[in-house]
Amino acid sequence: MSHEGxxxxxxxxxxxxxxxxxxxxxxxxxxxKVRVLLTEGKGxxxxxxxxxxxxWGFKWLRDACPCATCNEARVASGLQPGExxxxxxxxxxxxxxxSKPRQVTPIGRYAIQFDWEDGHLAGIYSWDYLRRNCQCPxxxxxx
Numbered sequence: 001m002s003h004e005g006x007x008x009x010x011x012x013x014x015x016x017x018x019x020x021x022x023x024x025x026x027x028x029x030x031x032x033k034v035r036v037l038l039t040e041g042k043g044x045x046x047x048x049x050x051x052x053x054x055x056w057g058f059k060w061l062r063d064a065c066p067c068a069t070c071n072e073a074r075v076a077s078g079l080q081p082g083e084x085x086x087x088x089x090x091x092x093x094x095x096x097x098x099s100k101p102r103q104v105t106p107i108g109r110y111a112i113q114f115d116w117e118d119g120h121l122a123g124i125y126s127w128d129y130l131r132r133n134c135q136c137p138x139x140x141x142x143x
Contacts, residue, residue, distance in 0.1 A: 025050065029127045034112070036104045044112070046130065054134040059084075062099035062116055064133060065123035081133050 027050035035045040043057040056064075064081035065071075077085060087093075101114040107124055115121040134140075 024128065024131060028052070029131050031127055036101075036112075038101065038104065041098065041100055044130075046127075048131065052131075052134070052136075054130065054136055054139075056082075056130070056133075056135050058099045058101065060135060061114065061125070062118075062120075065120065066125060066129055067120075067122035070120075070123065082135070 028048060030049040031046045032049045033047040037043055037045065041058065043055060044061060045053070045055045047053050060082040063084050066081070073085070074081065074083070079085070097117070099116065099118070101116050103115040105113045105115070107113050111124045111126040111129075113121065113124050
């Protein structure tokens with residue numbers, strides 16, 4: 001039996017190959033225009049360099065926080081980014097105000113960060129993360 005056609009690759013090379021296979025084109029993760037509709041309380045809109053348009057509500061963004069703490073809690077609960085944690089049953093449901101950031105800060109040329117009214121500000125939303133989690137009907141149908 002010959003082993004001439006067999007090639008062994010390291011785990012690092014496998015990871016690099018997987019990342020390259022799933023990478024988006026530069027235009028797909030480069031914003032042309034970013035609008036944070038803070039005063040209106042709506043959310044975030046991005047026009048991408050490849051012509052695509054995306055929009056996210058503040059509730060979705062808060063529930064999709066990519067920080068390690070929020071991500072671990074989401075994974076442990078089996079939730080996808082943007083899905084809310086189920087609320088505990090109460091005799092009288094308490095009102096919770098809608099999620100809204102106090103401040104929004106650009107992070108270099110690769111991300112945006114929200115300082116949420118609930119005091120949370122650890123999540124850095126990269127353009128790649130936002131594009132991969134686009135909420136438009138076309139992208140949601142693909143996933």
